[in-house]
Amino acid sequence: MTIQLLVTDRNLNVLGDPLAGWTKLECDLNFNKPASGQVTLPALPEYMQLLQPGRRMVVIRDGSIWCAGPMEQPQAYTWDLGQNAGPGTVTVAFSDDLARVAGYLTYPNPALAFEGQTTTADVRWSRQSVNAELIIRALVDENCGPSALTTRRIEGLVLDAVAGVGTNRSITTRFEPLLDACRRAAAWNRLGFRTRQVGDEIRFGVYAPVDRTGSARFSSGLGNLRSVAFTMAAPLATSELVQGGNDPKQPPLEGEPPNARVYVEVESGSQADWYRVEKLIEESGKDDSDGELTQAGTLALGDDNPQASLATVTVDTEDLKAGRDFGLGDRVTVVLPTGLEISDVVQTIRLDATPDDGELVTSVIGDSDKTTTTATVRTVRDLARRLGRLEAR
Secondary structure, eight states, X not given: OOEEEEEEOTTOOEESSOOOOOOEEEEEEETTEEEEEEEEEEOOHHHHHHSOTXXXXXXXXXXXXEEEEEXXXXXXXXXXXXXXXXXXXXXXXXXXXXXXXXXXXXXXXXXXXXXXXXXXXXXXXXXXXXXXXXXXXXHHHHHHSTTSOGGGOOTTEEEOOOOOOOOEXXXXXXXXXXXXXXXXXXXXXXXXXXXXXXXXXXXXXXXXXXXXXXXXXXXXXXXXXXEEEEEXXXXXXXXXXXXXXXXXXXXXXXXXXXXXXXXXXXXXXXXXXXXXXXXXXXXXTOOSTTSHXXXXXXXXXXXXXXXXXXXXXXXXXXXXXXXXXXXXXXXXXXXXTTSOEEEEEEEEEEEEEETTTEEEEEEEEEEEEEEOOHHHHHHHHHHHHHHHHHHHO
């Protein structure tokens, strides 16, 4: 194991010498989310001078950059005479450069400053029937990349080579968190996106995760499965009652009185398993002539369907290693202790390291947060039933 820690400024210029003497390093790389890491160091004066706002942390593992991005908490200092009579310790919390992208909103017109945006609420940034990868690239490029206003550009951020992935889809957005819009565009084809530092550039790119369910398998018998956890809960709503119409700015629909309300109900199939739960969705100013109200109800059901979470934690072995044999977003197979096989997505790859104990790389497969993904809900229900049968034997 060889780990090197560097500090750079926001223009990626290396400052000072590599940070030595660290005692603990933790770093999670996350699928379509910013990374999360922290490192504990001796609070030497030369280190404290380097650990300042606006600086970046670069973690190099075995000659390759594992994570590089802004320090979100440059200094958390502690000193205790009873435990450490030296200069004390400082813990640095950092992320990758995707955290910088996450700090932006989608402007309706990215070519204009905030004060110049239109006051008309229905004016939105839009792409219709455009390749999903190109949509994600355009969102980042125009809001914080090379094509953005000078004051909004992220230093060193460029677009990576086009991967040629994804299919056509449509999206509109207005003052939405930029990564939320990117994730919506990516979800249709389950695309991934990331930043990576190459030389003096931060490259933002889109990629297609790989189905590795046949080659990447985890089980207790193989010695690479550490833990399994799941939960199951009732739906938040089974009937989305969408209320539209009533827009005085728009002329009435043909044959309708002025300002008429439009009502659409979208029901979930989960109502048969659970019970009816109604939720009102306000979509004033829209009608269902092009399915807008139905789409709003369908999207709401996606958030309100039965809630489930399924997370497994695996560990690297010589035969199967994260980054070499599978990566973030790839679909892999987990054989649960019940014998049930599931395939799910690699959500997190975690690096834990200390000078004395070396390094440990683990992966989280599945999502520990509540999800309404139909396949996950079905899997959790099946797992619960199998566990029930085992208990009854």
